[in-house]
Amino acid sequence: MRHYDVFGVGNALVDILVLxxxxxxxxxxxxxxxMTLVDSETQGTVLTALEGHKKELRSGGSAANTMIALANSGGTGTYTGKVSSDTYGEFYKKDMENAGILFEVPPVSEGHTGTCVILTTPDAERTMLTHLGISSTLTVADIDLERLKASSYAYLEGYLWDIPSTKQACVLTMEEARKSGVKVAFTYSDPFCVHRSREDFIRLTKDYCDFVFCNVEEAKALAGTESKEDAIKFVSSLCPTVFMTDSSNGAFVSEKGNIRHVTGFSVQKLLDTTGAGDSFAAGALYGLAQGFSLERSTKWGNYVASRIVQEIGPRLSVRLMGRQEEILGKA
Known part of the structure; x- marks a missing residue:
């Protein structure tokens, strides 16, 4: 079986991008x-109100965005998520595979593929209205353990913790990864995910995670503090390696409690913050899979994130594969 850099698990959602x-x-x-979870009727009301606005479709979901950006950097990956055999489901599979990520979870005939309406305002902030649809029926039976074992890293999103069956799939993936020597990386996804499941996230971080990805607000929510320094110290006390992004201030990386700051890259024009954290994780995971140092992996994560915020939506229009040395130098 082919080896993969990353085995991703998360919600499979078709993003509907609207300015x-x-x-x-x-x-x-x-x-x-x-991000707000909504039912199909509420989402339909929003889309009706947006009639006349230009809409673009992308295969998405937080972890899926990371996997696509990983492939853009030159990494390899396989993604596990659930779609229906409807038009959106067919689009999702084709779009993921066109982006370079294997997606072979069989579609189901009932229900609808999940969708996320991403509303981006002129200040580049994004507001997400998510109808999980069939993605919420992901179960342990959908996890391909052989492909997991053939991967270097397992990457899972905090949004999985909203539904019992996806939660079980998340735990199984982490447990089997640890048994097989596959490194476990977990992203907290959103401060509201942390607030809803704080004690569970603390336990997961401590018991299963080799790497954690979070932003400052998510780390603060987990630590119960308003100090970003205390926040990363707290998360670092639970997990060997922590990446904490800090918007235009770059990111912090902690290895066994040793915390370093890694500067970011300048942004010519901030257009949309959708997928910034997802793209950072993609860059860092690519670096780790290629044997980069933690600082260099963080630096590449910062660069990928700096490029995505200059795009509308969570998909890069430029190819970064093979450009790491050109951009980062040989150091």
Whole structure:
């Protein structure tokens, strides 16, 4: 069987990207800058209200965005998520494979493929309205243990913790990875995920994780502090290696409690923060899989994230494969 750099597990969602105004969010009553789970009727109401706006489709979900950006950097990966045999499901599989990621979870005939309406305002903030659809029925039976064992890293998203069956699939993946010597990387995904499942996330981090990916707000939520320094110290006390992004300030990386700051890259024009954290994780995982140092892996993560925020949506329009030495130098 082919070897993969990363075995990804997460929600399989078709992203519907729409540029809008703050006034639209206020009119609809949505809290800006966060992800909200909605039912299909609510999402349909939002899409109806957006009639006349340009919409773009992408295969997505947090961990899926990471896997696609990983392939863009030159990494290899296989992704596990659940779709239906509807039009969106067919689009999802084809789009993932066109991006260079293996996606072979059999579609199901009932239900609808999950969708996420991503509303991006002029300040580049994104507000996400997610209908999980059939993605919430992912189970332990969908985890291909042979492909997991043929991978260097398992990467899982915190959004899996919202549904019992996806939670079980997450734990099984982590347990089997540890048994097989596959490194486990977990992203907290969103401060609201952390608040909803704080004690579970602490336990997962301590018992299973070799690597954690989070941003400052997620780390603060887990640590119960307003200090980013104390936050990363707390997460670092639970996990050997922690990557904590800090927006334009770059990122912090901790190895066995030794915390270093790695500067970011300048951004000419900030257009959309969708997928910034996902892209950082992709860059860092690529670096780790290629044997980069932690600092160099973090630096590449910073670069990939700096490029994605200059795009609309979570997909890079430029190819980064083979450009690491050109961009980072030989150091």
């Amino acid at each position: 809008t105004e703050d006034s639209f969010l206020k009119k609809m009553g949505w809290t800006k800058g966060i």
